[in-house]
Amino acid sequence: MSRVQTQQKILDAAESLFAETGFNDTSLRQITSRAEVNLAAVNYHFGSKKALIQAVLQRYLQVVMPRLEQQFEGLLAKQKPTQLPEVLAVFVQPLLELEQIKRQGTTLFLQLLGRGYTDVQGHLRKFISHHYGSVLNKFVLLVQQSCPGLDAAEIFWRLHFSLGTVVFTMASSEALFDIAAADYQQQADIESVIRRLLPYLAAGIAAPVMYPEQLNSMAHVAH
Amino acid sequence: MSRVQTQQKILDAAESLFAETGFNDTSLRQITSRAEVNLAAVNYHFGSKKALIQAVLQRYLQVVMPRLEQQFEGLLAKQKPTQLPEVLAVFVQPLLELEQIKRQGTTLFLQLLGRGYTDVQGHLRKFISHHYGSVLNKFVLLVQQSCPGLDAAEIFWRLHFSLGTVVFTMASSEALFDIAAADYQQQADIESVIRRLLPYLAAGIAAPVMYPEQLNSMAHVAH
DNA sequence: GTACATTTCAAACATGCGTTTGAAATGAGG
């Protein structure tokens, strides 16, 4: 078997298992068993489990990130600031294109992203901000331009809130799909979830800021 | 040493380690070491690691849930439907009271909640909906009344989006606190994060629904 | 077709895990 065939079989088996069970709770024996290769093949071809995890993520990141960067640059080059919903809509096309590269590609990638952020605390965050910091900066800049009423700190928090929304939804998307299909007879595919996500995120990010007095009065009213 | 002393030391050590590292990645040896008790004490006093996890969560749930239920019932008894921000504000007081019971109690509980939802997929979800389903139903009912324009399926998705926001934010709150303090010189305590969360969540949940045509036009514009 | 490099494979390694065990220590009641 050629080198690339074995590596690909390992990557395919690993990514599906990682998405299902998380990185820490997936063993190399599960991976090599599903990939139908020898246990030692992972360490031979990738060096370690940690390197395998990075390779699995990189396969998607190196496709998505350049496309995002290109789109962001296009919007930044325009004279007028872009509206927030349009900034967020930039993600749709590149993410859905992962579906063409590989069946379930979009779901898998977003689930992996979720796992990476929740499993091993901060590891993935550092990896992404180190390798793709410029892409993220351009996105943040666009959001800031589209929401002139929000200061940098508020945007920082709201973008992390949004990251949590996406990442958690995708990490538990399998369960949510099942419930939605059973209780509400809905088509539950990744695209329709993204369609539901965008207005939620746009409204949350652009929400009017609430001042402490309002919060206190709210808590008082609620008594 | 009395039974309750040992059990409490174990619970205290376990909850902080669970919050930091997650349930699966925290070993009984770490817990008993920090608690300064013998390794076998966990199995002697709690039966198993799984039972310990439930005990850790129950300590907070049995305080928070009755208070929430009481508040929700009060709002449901009113004639006019409650405004969404006030419904969400119900959570503030009971959560912040955990701080009095124990230092860092609010943060710990919310972090544990986040861990429980992301670590072992669906386990905590079933536990909560089984034991406290009536509380959650009352909350959902209040949200539905406050958002008459949204159908049940839309609310289902948006409440799970919101759960993701909270849970992810709390699970990674330590890292976020550090970044916020370093980059934006902010006080980064749990209360100020909750203060920031509420308007984000309220706006997201009550966002105008977006129809497919709008999404397509957005994606088109973004090209 | 031989020589060499690459890749596979079964087996073992060291380590850490949750749990169990049986004896020692400690507690409370008569």
Next chain:
DNA sequence: CCTCATTTCAAACGCATGTTTGAAATGTAC
């Protein structure tokens, strides 16, 4: 003080993990 139940403790158990090893198999070039 003796007795008995409760709690602690060191040690070991069985198992699963990531990784390493050295021989066997396979591929490649001359």
